[in-house]
Amino acid sequence: MYHTGVLYLGAHLSAAGGVSRAAAAAVACGCQALQLFLRPPGRWQGGTLEAAEIARFRALATAGGLAGRCFAHAPYLLNLASADDTLRQRSLAVLAEELRAADALGLSGVVLHPGSAGDAARGEAILRCRDAIAEALARAGAGSAKLLLEGTAGAGHQLGATPAELATLVPEGAAERIGVCLDTAHLWAAGYHLEGDGWDEVLAELATHWGRVAPDLIHGNDSPVACGSRRDRHAVPGEGQLGEAVFRKILGDPRLEGVPMVLEIPPGARNATVLRALAQLRKWTRTPAPAGPTGCRGRRRGRSGQAGSSSRR
Secondary structure (H helix, E strand, O other), rough: OOHHHHHHHEEOOOOOHHHHHHHHHHHOOOEEEEEEEEOOOOOOOOOHHHOOHHHHHHHHHOOOOOOOOOEEEEEOOOOOOOOOOOHHHHHHHHHHHHHHHHHHOOOOEEOOOOOOOOOOOOHHHHHHHHHHHHHHHHHHHHOOOOOOEEEOOOOOOOOOOOOOHHOOOOOOOOOEEEEEEEEEEHHHHHHHHHHHHHHHHHHHHHHHOOOOOOOOOEEOOOOOOOOOOOOOOEEEEOOOOOOHHHHHHHHHOOOHHHOOOEEOOOHHHHHHHOOOOOHHHHHHHHHHOOOOOOOOOOOOOOOOOOOOOOOOO
C-alpha cells in the first residue's frame, strides 16, 4: 500500500468467507481504503463475528496501512423513512447491530442509504428517518462506529439526494456521531454537473449545511446514465458519462486532502477490474484535468428535467 495524490484510494471488496478476507484482498490490491458488507446486502440476518476473526481483520488492516480508513456499508433492505412501522423498526435494529459490529472491527463508519418516503409526505418521512436514526444510535451505544449518511441518486421518493437534505436527517445532539458519504455517480444522477460548477456547488452545500470542507468518504463511481436521470448505475471511472476529466478534477482537489475514496464496481476475476481501475486513478493524479466541459451543464435538474436550485427540497 502506498499513498499518492490527495485522496486515499480503495474499493468495496467481498467479505465472503469472513471479513478478514476483504482486508486481505485490500492489501493484495494495494488499497489505501476499504469498504465491505458485514452481512449479505439483500438479507436481514447477519452472522456472528467471532473474536478470532475480529483479531485477524484488525491485524491485517493495521499491517496493511488500512486502519482508520475501513468502512462497512449497511444492507440495502433498510428503510428508516418507511411509514411501515414493522419495516422501520427492523431497519433501525439492523443498523444498530451494524454500528456495534463496525466498532468491534475498528471501522471508521457505517454507510447508510437513508431510505424512501414511498407514497407518504416527504416531510413526514424525513421526521421518521431522523427519529429512527436517533433510536439506532441510542441502541448502538455511545462507543459505536460513526454513521455516514450517503447521498442518493434521488430515484423515486429517495431521501438525501442533496447534502442539504441529508443534513435534515441528523438528530439533535448527534452531529458528532454522524458524517457524510458522497457518491459521484449518485451526484451525477441527481443532476450535479461535476465537470462544470457542480462539484464546487456540492462542496459549498456541504459547508453551508454541514459546516465541513469535505465529506468523510467518497464513492468514486462513474455512471453510464445521463446527468439528472435519477438512476443509480455505476461504471468503472473513465468508462461512463462522467469521464476522465471529472475524476482528474476530484483527485487533484486540495480540499479533499486525506479523504478516502472507494470504488463500487464489479471487481472482476481475482479483483482484476479493481486493480486496473486503481492503477488508472493513480495515473490520473499526476496530470491536470483536460479542458472542455461535456455532458450535463449548469445547475441540478429535477425529475422533470427543468433546471433547479440545489438547495433543500
